[in-house]
Amino acid sequence: MRLDENSIKKYNLTDEEIKLTMSSYKPKSYKANEFFLEEGQVCNAIGFVTRGLFRSFFYDDHGNEITTDFFPAGTLIIAFDSFNNRTPSREFIRAIVESEVMSISYEKQKELYAKVPAWNQICKDLADVKSHEMTERSKRFQTLSATERYHLFCKEYPDILQQATLGHIASYLGVDIATLSRIRRKK
Amino acid sequence: MRLDENSIKKYNLTDEEIKLTMSSYKPKSYKANEFFLEEGQVCNAIGFVTRGLFRSFFYDDHGNEITTDFFPAGTLIIAFDSFNNRTPSREFIRAIVESEVMSISYEKQKELYAKVPAWNQICKDLADVKSHEMTERSKRFQTLSATERYHLFCKEYPDILQQATLGHIASYLGVDIATLSRIRRKK
DNA sequence: AATCGATTTTGATCTTTATCAAACAATTGA
């Protein structure tokens, strides 16, 4: 989920509101492999990735890590369900490389809702974007082969391609590691 | 997306608000194969299915109909992207059997926002539910075989199983028709 | 009841993807 200066403009925030928003966010650094969120925790913050790359994943029945999403710089990092419903997350979110995040706690976020009304709309829109993204992702599984999904991934996320391992990408695309290795070679 | 009396209770609507809401919805009947929404139209209404079954679909590059969702009684029927962004839909929504829908226009919906504040929260929550559903759907494509996806579908939607064709379900699950026929036989 | 169209099943075959195991390469930390 991407959030940048342009996309925020249309909400016409006042300088005061922008200041309030900015001061609510705190920067934090993450070493490679450090967790933004561990399984079983309630997701207590929304993070805005300013540098680096994260991924979210869970363990399937066979104990394999299944990557569900990547969070490069410029995107929001959040365990949606856990954050919204205040329930323990069944996912991990972990830095792939050294990263930096501006984050805001659940409580601060609630305060912002009251002080900066536009935030309600922003969060509604974020939920819409998220559901759109997930719908597109499902459509690809419905209609594309493993090879096609991989090529689309390469085109869309050339940056992630450099930093994530083959294994991360394979599980994200729902393909076996060995198979993805062969797909990659053929290009 | 399901919406029933129980799920609506937590918003503590006043009698007045409930009356306003109810009077904003108009019933409409659909014959089998009639369209709730045709491709290229802007989705101008949210519908609440009271009877019957709908499905949404689009055409892929080879001209095949790809079913993206089913809408049985008790669920909301809406082309999310189109409705929210006021853009022409790339999907069709069509009745599978004779059906009935309570629907509200985009404009009326906007009015409700103003008159019944809780509707903002309801719609935010609906977006959250939608993104949750789509995330789960993606996870299944990532981790389950065609057979496993089909069995889960049978368990979760025994009613749809009776009314939709094999072809509808096959494309929904991302499986070839012939393959799904064989999967079904083996059970 | 006969017919038309749509849907489903089936057989034969081909392609894609998974599995298992081993070798190889890269990375990290002592």
Add this chain to the structure above:
DNA sequence: TCAATTGTTTGATAAAGATCAAAATCGATT
């Protein structure tokens, strides 16, 4: 720098799923 770990490639083989075409079934209509 040298293990030790982690990640990637490769080969052989099996299983899953797609494709094509024909036959069978089902429903609705005349």
